[in-house]
Amino acid sequence: SICDQQIHIFSKCALPCVPPPPGAGIATFPASEFRCLRPEDPSSLCLECPLHLDEVCHFLTLCPELSLGWFEEGRLVAFIIGSLWDQEKLAMDALTLHKPHGSTVHLHVLAVHRTFRQQGKGSILMWRYLQYLRCLPYVRCAVLMCEYFLFPFYQKSGFKVQGHSDITVGPLTFIEMMYPVRPRVHAPQQWCLRGHEPRLMPPSMGGV
Numbered sequence: 001s002i003c004d005q006q007i008h009i010f011s012k013c014a015l016p017c018v019p020p021p022p023g024a025g026i027a028t029f030p031a032s033e034f035r036c037l038r039p040e041d042p043s044s045l046c047l048e049c050p051l052h053l054d055e056v057c058h059f060l061t062l063c064p065e066l067s068l069g070w071f072e073e074g075r076l077v078a079f080i081i082g083s084l085w086d087q088e089k090l091a092m093d094a095l096t097l098h099k100p101h102g103s104t105v106h107l108h109v110l111a112v113h114r115t116f117r118q119q120g121k122g123s124i125l126m127w128r129y130l131q132y133l134r135c136l137p138y139v140r141c142a143v144l145m146c147e148y149f150l151f152p153f154y155q156k157s158g159f160k161v162q163g164h165s166d167i168t169v170g171p172l173t174f175i176e177m178m179y180p181v182r183p184r185v186h187a188p189q190q191w192c193l194r195g196h197e198p199r200l201m202p203p204s205m206g207g208v
């Protein structure tokens with residue numbers, strides 16, 4: 001089906017952030033599409049998402065490649081937003097900062113449009129996102145903080161409880177969870193280039 005083809009195409013590593021070519025004519029929307037987000041995309045979902053719109057736009061400007069949206073016939077039905085973090089544990093700064101040299105993806109939000117909940121979409125999107133992260137050589141793990149009642153949901157996606165989060169928001173407390181995107185490889189470390197910065201990376205992950 002068209003839907004299956006779309007899913008297949010977008011399961012390849014490169015997330016398409018490419019705008020349609022000029023003069024492409026009337027837009028036709030695929031039945032189902034996964035792609036990274038643009039700042040204008042999530043406005044329809046932000047009311048139901050724990051992040052404010054300005055926070056969403058902030059991260060989509062800094063690191064759109066760490067977001068993933070699920071569109072059905074052009075309509076955004078679910079999305080994930082992440083940024084990079086560079087410490088073992090999440091600190092208050094992690095709520096607002098993107099650390100470009102970090103190797104931990106901090107998942108700020110997973111949101112599914114209200115009318116599409118309880119259909120497995122949140123779990124599927126998370127699965128696809130974690131698959132996608134494996135294709136980014138600088139990512140070692142994904143972390144998130146959530147309220148206690150949601151930890152079984154993330155556990156089903158493969159996240160492990162790390163303990164209580166140091167972060168509180170008003171009266172809310174959280175637990176921190178981690179998914180090992182790329183478990184540590186005990187091999188001699190070598191330098192490789194990512195952008196203009198040298199980074200340590202084991203040879204099995206393409207280090208040169």
Ligand SMILES: CC(C)(COP(=O)(O)OP(=O)(O)OC[C@H]1O[C@@H](n2cnc3c(N)ncnc32)[C@H](O)[C@@H]1OP(=O)(O)O)[C@@H](O)C(=O)NCCC(=O)NCCS
Binds near residue numbers: 109111119152
């Ligand atoms: C949490 C959320 C992403 C789940 O998406 P979804 O597409 O409905 O999830 P799925 O259909 O894949 O899985 C459903 C499972 O989610 C869990 N779940 C969802 N909402 C829950 C809630 N309010 N309390 C407890 N568990 C919940 C349950 O484990 C449920 O499984 P069950 O029906 O067997 O009990 C969605 O409810 C949402 O967008 N909520 C608002 C935004 C939010 O709070 N995001 C998480 C923090 S950033």
